[in-house]
Amino acid sequence: MPPTPAAAVAVTDLVVDRGKKPVLKNVSTAIAAGSVTGLLGPSGSGKTTFIRAVVGTQQVKSGTVEVLGHPAGSKPLRRRVAYVTQDASIYRDLSVKANVAYFAALYGKNRHEAMHAVERVGMGDHADRLAGNLSGGQKTRTSLACALVIEPEVLVLDEPTVGLDPVIREELWDQFRELARQGATLLVSSHVMDEADRCDRLLLLREGRFIADDTPADLRASTGTDNLEAAFLHLIRSLEGVN
Amino acid sequence: MSVRITFITAGRILRQLLNDRRTVGLILAVPALIIALISAIMDDSPQVFDTVGLILLAAFPFMLMFMITSITLLRERTGGTLERLMTTPTGKLDLVVGYALAFGAAAAAQTTVAATVAFVFLGLDTAGPAWVVLLICIVTSMLGMALGLFVSAFATTEFQAIQFMPVFVIPQLFLCGLIWPADQMAGWLQGVSDALPLTYAVKALTEVQLNPEVTDAMWGYLAVVFGAVLVATVLGAATLRRRTN
Incomplete structure (x- = not known):
């Protein structure tokens, strides 16, 4: 090899x-x-x-x-390193935006960068909805945005x-x-x-x-x-x- | 430990709490309503209410905070977010102290409402100042919170978490002097009572009830309760595992 x-x-x-x-x-x-x-x-x-x-x-x-x-x-x-688990690991009682902003903040990223990640996974129209009310696919995308926002290697x-x-x-x-x-x-x-x-x-x-x-x-x-x-x-x- | 991440975590937990309006309502109203009920029951004996009502002012937030915290942290564990957080720069103490700050703020709000109702509307009377009562009650509810954080490690379902209450909370309530004066219990029970942190909250409250001045003994008892909060918080952090099977 x-x-x-x-x-x-x-x-x-x-x-x-x-x-x-x-x-x-x-x-x-x-x-x-x-x-x-x-x-x-x-x-x-x-x-x-x-x-x-x-x-x-x-x-x-x-x-x-x-x-x-x-x-x-x-x-x-x-x-x-960012990890996206199989079942969306997000907070059901927070909005899509608040979820991504939280993970962004842990890495010193701002709300603007968080919103950009939300847009990238196509969740811009749902940014203010509570994660608990989303469909399975939407939850997955929110979870993904929480990882993308930190720009992992x-x-x-x-x-x-x-x-x-x-x-x-x-x-x-x-x-x-x-x-x-x-x-x-x-x-x-x-x-x-x-x-x-x-x-x-x-x-x-x-x-x-x-x-x-x-x-x-x-x-x-x-x-x-x-x-x-x-x-x-x-x-x-x-x-x-x-x- | 990172102060910045601790505050970000506390902010997130508070935002979760505030998004749940019904829980906020319950947190703020329930202890005040229970105190009002006790006051109505003891309408003919205001001096008994001065003792029992005073202890309940600390005991109910203690119990509620225990439940709320153990279930919230359990949800973090079972929902996968804990595992995710363990792959981020969040430290174990950042998370646990974040919880302590967020729920400590909730405990303070809850106790302030209940104490205001008790002192202003229900005629609760102590020889010492009301602000000391409030301080003792806030520290006591933080004890409930810290125990809840610790205990949630031993529950795998919310069903189990609820059932830890009779194990960790009820004996403390029975032995702290609420239903029977500790010095009239059997010797070995007095020993057990002396080993439980809630007992010292009751001793501190008794000091305020009897003495117009804030006594050194009161500060000593309160320090014991606060020490128990710190120990339970650190133990709670120690139960978090980065690697699980």
Whole structure:
């Protein structure tokens, strides 16, 4: 494997148990800076656990996770890494604007920058509504705005596009690409294969192990299929054939 | 700890509280109404009201703040915002002290309303000055708040949080001298009573009730209560975990 000098996230031999159940069984990867990496896999495969290990909120059994050269979750990273959880982590009894302004203020950003982030996720018309009264997709977008406003160097998103209108999903992916072009590193989990093509690199997670860590094009080529859903299936079948 | 982030956090919590108009109404009105009820019940014995009403003036905000705080922090825990905050520059003490400031302000407003009603309209009478009573009551409600912060760590649902009240609050109310004078309890119960912080709030109130001057003993008792607030707040911060399973 060629060395990756500019790895923004380096995971080595990561093992995580939740309770007695092993969730991540010795996974390693390196995520290049300024790229969009898709973390794909079925529900229950360990995607959220992997993501929580990267942002440093998951207790790990062994192995190391380094982000921007620091241990995951360490103090210097708390200004540079943003995390958007799967269920929108926002305050239901605050307005959209107040939610984003709060997270903005934690990073010394002003209300104007907060409002700009609200506009970017297409929530400008709903800025004064209470978050608790929003639809699921609107909550997700508000949660996303709370992360975008801090202009993170590493943005970690857990299933950010679930239940979103296709037009908005498209717009968000354009924004993710634009952020990466500007140098940010994005790790996006999804269980929808049609989003995989928007990523520079894919991590396919199944039952706590990476079964692929490749670019979408190489993945298609190596499995001899032209769509990623089929490529994923091919990989699983060939692994099970070996076992 | 960052003073700036602490105040931003307190501001956010107050804004959440103010957005919920019904809760604001309940916080401000309920203790005053309860005191009025007690006063009506004890209409024929104003001197009993002077004792019981005075203690209730501290005890009710103590109880309400315990409930409100433990549930609010629990919502932060279960709603995922706590985990999110733990990935931001917010420190554990920033968050807990932010809560203490926001709910401390709410406690002060609540107690001021209840004390005003008790002294002005219900004829509550103490030998010492009313401002000392108010001060004791505010510190006592902050004790309720701080205990609520701490206890919320041991509840995983709001249902459990509510049921911690009989565990952490009711024994203190029974043993603090509200329903029975502490010096007439069995010896071992007096020992327990002496170990509970609410008892010192009652002792401080008794000092104000009996002495026209503000006594050193009163300040001593109040310091014990305030010390308990600090200890519970720090313990509350210690229960927050950046990494969870």
